[in-house]
Amino acid sequence: MWYNICRANSEAVCGPRPRIARPKCCCNNRFALIAAYTQRIPREPAINQEGRIAGMELNYVPIIWLALGIAFAVAEGLTVQLVSIWFAIGAAVTALVTALIDIPWPTQLLIFVIVAGVLLAATRPLAKKLLFVKKQSTNADSVIGQVGVVLQAIDNDLATGRVKVNGLDWSARSSNADAIAENTRVRVLAIDGVKLIVERCE
Numbered sequence: 001m002w003y004n005i006c007r008a009n010s011e012a013v014c015g016p017r018p019r020i021a022r023p024k025c026c027c028n029n030r031f032a033l034i035a036a037y038t039q040r041i042p043r044e045p046a047i048n049q050e051g052r053i054a055g056m057e058l059n060y061v062p063i064i065w066l067a068l069g070i071a072f073a074v075a076e077g078l079t080v081q082l083v084s085i086w087f088a089i090g091a092a093v094t095a096l097v098t099a100l101i102d103i104p105w106p107t108q109l110l111i112f113v114i115v116a117g118v119l120l121a122a123t124r125p126l127a128k129k130l131l132f133v134k135k136q137s138t139n140a141d142s143v144i145g146q147v148g149v150v151l152q153a154i155d156n157d158l159a160t161g162r163v164k165v166n167g168l169d170w171s172a173r174s175s176n177a178d179a180i181a182e183n184t185r186v187r188v189l190a191i192d193g194v195k196l197i198v199e200r201c202e
Contacts, residue, residue: 061095062096065098065108143170145187147201148166148198149184150172172195174197175190175198
């Protein structure tokens with residue numbers, strides 16, 4: 001009773017007592033904590049249509065040039081002509097440049113053409129020497145009409161006979177199937193494979 005009287009007098013003098021906010025249900029607090037915690041968990045960065053991931057732009061251009069260089073290298077391995085390899089190097093250099101700096105497509109193509117063209121022009125003569133064997137002239141036709149000496153008796157039936165013409169030793173056979181003795185002077189009429197067709201000089 002005295003408590004109620006004092007409380008009434010206090011409210012009359014000081015006004016009503018302020019209400020203290022009570023905490024909500026523990027279930028609501030639990031859901032609020034879970035929501036706040038999940039907002040702090042880092043999520044996997046999403047890739048947008050422009051190829052940007054977590055604020056970082058993916059540059060596919062060097063990958064394209066590198067794949068092109070690999071294709072040229074494979075072509076060189078199949079042909080072995082020392083041609084495609086320089087285009088492979090040009091593509092690799094372009095891939096390196098595009099990975100370091102952002103340049104437009106025309107500039108990239110220009111770098112590729114310049115690098116590949118310079119390497120091809122500088123090394124092509126050497127490549128020809130290494131890959132293509134020059135035909136060595138044996139001057140075989142030059143012995144036709146020349147006069148030589150029989151070193152071994154010529155006998156077409158026995159498939160024997162050697163002559164010396166212009167200091168070179170040749171296999172020989174007679175043009176008319178006649179046997180020709182050693183030390184006989186003969187004239188070269190033709191060449192049949194690696195043998196000289198000769199006749200006795202009159």
